[in-house]
Amino acid sequence: MQSWFRKKCLLCEATSDGDFCRPCRDSLPHLPTDICMVCALPVKGSQVCGACLAHPPAFDRSIAAFEYAFPVDALLQGLKYRANLAMARVLADLLIARIGPVELPECVVPMPLHPVRLRERGFNQALEIARHVSKNTGVMLLPDVCQRIRDTPSQTVLPWKERERNIRGAFTCEADLEGKHIAVLDDVMTTGATLNELAKVLRRRGAARVSGWVVARTLPGALPSAS
Numbered sequence: 001m002q003s004w005f006r007k008k009c010l011l012c013e014a015t016s017d018g019d020f021c022r023p024c025r026d027s028l029p030h031l032p033t034d035i036c037m038v039c040a041l042p043v044k045g046s047q048v049c050g051a052c053l054a055h056p057p058a059f060d061r062s063i064a065a066f067e068y069a070f071p072v073d074a075l076l077q078g079l080k081y082r083a084n085l086a087m088a089r090v091l092a093d094l095l096i097a098r099i100g101p102v103e104l105p106e107c108v109v110p111m112p113l114h115p116v117r118l119r120e121r122g123f124n125q126a127l128e129i130a131r132h133v134s135k136n137t138g139v140m141l142l143p144d145v146c147q148r149i150r151d152t153p154s155q156t157v158l159p160w161k162e163r164e165r166n167i168r169g170a171f172t173c174e175a176d177l178e179g180k181h182i183a184v185l186d187d188v189m190t191t192g193a194t195l196n197e198l199a200k201v202l203r204r205r206g207a208a209r210v211s212g213w214v215v216a217r218t219l220p221g222a223l224p225s226a227s
Helices: 022-026 050-054 072-082 087-099 115-121 125-137 160-167 193-204
Strands: 061-067 107-110 146-148 171-173 181-189 209-217
Touching: 061 072, 061 087, 072 087, 072 125, 072 181, 072 209, 087 125, 087 209, 107 125, 125 181, 146 193, 160 193, 171 193, 181 193, 193 209
Parallel strands: 061 209, 107 181, 181 209
Antiparallel strands: 146 171
8 A cells, every 4th residue: 555545543643554553552451351241340251240140230241342541531532522523433443343253233222312411512422433333234223212311410420339320210212122132332331320221221122132332341440431
């Protein structure tokens, strides 16, 4: 490829054939090898962790591309808070690479925003990422099948134990999802309370399986994020 067609790494601006040069891509904050297949938190042996065994969530598994740490957190914040919509495709590609050859669901549902938050931000970052994931995996996108009907306080301002109560009853869905495997796509997952609440709603509408697809997973001891 001629040099004038080559790109610059998004992180160090070195010449690159893709979004990242090899050193920067290798240095991205990958999750540990051994994680719980349900909640994506570190656990010995990559089995289901004790918390998920004791209190099984409404979702069946989670796939996270990275740990919520620098520079992935900065890339996500650029999309979410600075409206760098071009970053949605970059983040989608990173997530697709992590999803790999797993059994794909029939549909992908972006985590919905309340209309008030949507008007303030002007876009739903989960939907922007989901558009690219759907296009490049062939999984059907259902952008409007779920709605957020409660404008709850931001999860980021709440202690982890209060997030489940805060999000309770926040979503609705009227679609018939009988027997379908649904992937819920979000940018960040912290406690899993938001994903779990939406998964409950999808289950009530007949979904047979619910997976969580997230760009980043916050690990215990890290700074709290939104979900």
